[in-house]
Amino acid sequence: MADSGNFQAPAEISRLRTLALGIGGIALIVWAVGLYFNPEQALRSWLLGFIFWGGIAIGSIGVLMLQYLTGGAWGVVIRRTVEAGSRTLPVVVLLFLPLAIGLTSLYEWTHLPPTDYTVQHRGWFMTQESWILRSAIYFVIFGVIVYLLNKWSAQQDRTDNYEDAEKFLGRATAFSGPAMVFYALIVTFAVVDWVMMLDPHWFSTIWGLLFVAGWALSCFCFSVTILAFLSDKAPMNRVLGKRHFHDLGKLMLALTMVWAYFNFSQFLIIWSGNIPEETGWYLTRMAGAWGYIGVILVLFHFAFPFLILLQQDFKRKAKRLATLAVFILILRLVDMFYLIAPNPRIDTHGFEQGAFILSWMDFVAPVAVGGIWLWYFFGQLMSRPLVPVMDPFLEKAIEHGQGH
């Protein structure tokens, strides 16, 4: 029988929760003022915040399925954190609503004339009702995955023997395989709708994978930060060991490399093809200040974390790994800014199309979205024990972390 001790979240989480709501609330009010004066910029900044924080939530769904499929100690210790992340889906839908309501103020394609060749060829696919319908479908499918996996996990907690507990684990594992396929497809469709269509005339077929990998990296960095925070407090100080962080650090390294690999693949193919429909996207992003952001991403989203994470000792120290995780998260936000901000605007307010625009709302909106999202996340984290107490592999997983 598992150690059925008290695995409730420490009181600090509850304090952080209030803090997040306070900061988020203030930022939301400030953002609302911006929305009144410049709705397009406000919504674009909101999209930035939504893709970043919603990405952690959606990435959590993917990592939750991934750890069921691969097994391993890291999956057992990270499970409740990513489960809490996946259960934030209702608030993600809520945070999505401003985008759906302000669709015509945000997306240039809603103003394209019917003679435009993209409108002609894409037909019903690129109409407002189908865009909203598709987003609803994405959330419903995500919702089914989140509901089932969390239901089985909660039922596992309530079992009193390992046979039943193993049955629920087996069910979640069997479900995760096929669900993972749908997940990758849904993420691809979703980010094409939400982000790529900001520039209706440009397309990239690796786009979905950029986000599947990028959001998984966001989720890992976020979870490592949360786990490192919990690691020196009861009850998680009895669970987490340096080998858990070592394993999570390895996964961060792998995903940092995958992120760079996918991004470079996209760049190399467009550079090699050298056709006007595609190169415009990079020409904008390599000019002026956008170009510097691109260089910053190569150096600090890839090269720097890559070299740091190569070192074994670094990955074993929870606090240091968490510092790097926060650093990568900030660069994730810069990456999202690089993908979202340079796209064509409906009303450029006198700027040239593609000119560098960094609005104060690009700072306020992610804080507003993040505050609200974190408030809900911490609530979910507190609602269940911090480890799957009845998991048949829990003791083995704890033992793994204490080794060297």
Added chain:
Amino acid sequence: MEKNLYGVMAEFDTATELVDAARKTRDAGYTKTDAFSPFPLHEIDEALGIKRSILPIMVFFGGIAGFITGIGLQVFVHYIDYPLNVGGRPYLSFPSMVPPAFELTILFAGFTAVFGMLFLNGLPRPYHPAFNVPRFALATREKFFLIIEGTDPKFEYDGVKSFMVSLGPQEVFDVDE
């Protein structure tokens, strides 16, 4: 007999005994030691005071050598030796050089890992003196062995022998060269 001595070996019944004995051996100041067990023992590295391998560092520099080779090869071929206009792009086109340089990085790092591991382990080595002890065959089944090698700076036959006996092993053997 002492001239051809490779070392002194002790046989233990359990992994715990071996790890305890290894710890005492390290504390006694012996450095040229080795332990044998039927399955991997994570504690034994620390117990014997075995230092971290320098292999990761070798692999890192192997990778860098591969990257430089990859870039160098392409600069030589496409820019110095036989400049060829491909689709109107510059002769020195960095994006197109990345995939081959990346592959060579991995290839060289992989080779360094494999051959460096063999070199650091002293492999290939078709014969090891430990096999002169007939009971050593049990190291692959159920027994645990500890050796203090004759090349140890503190090695002195009688002292080592009585030290080994003091560890409480099943049996102590002389290992002939």
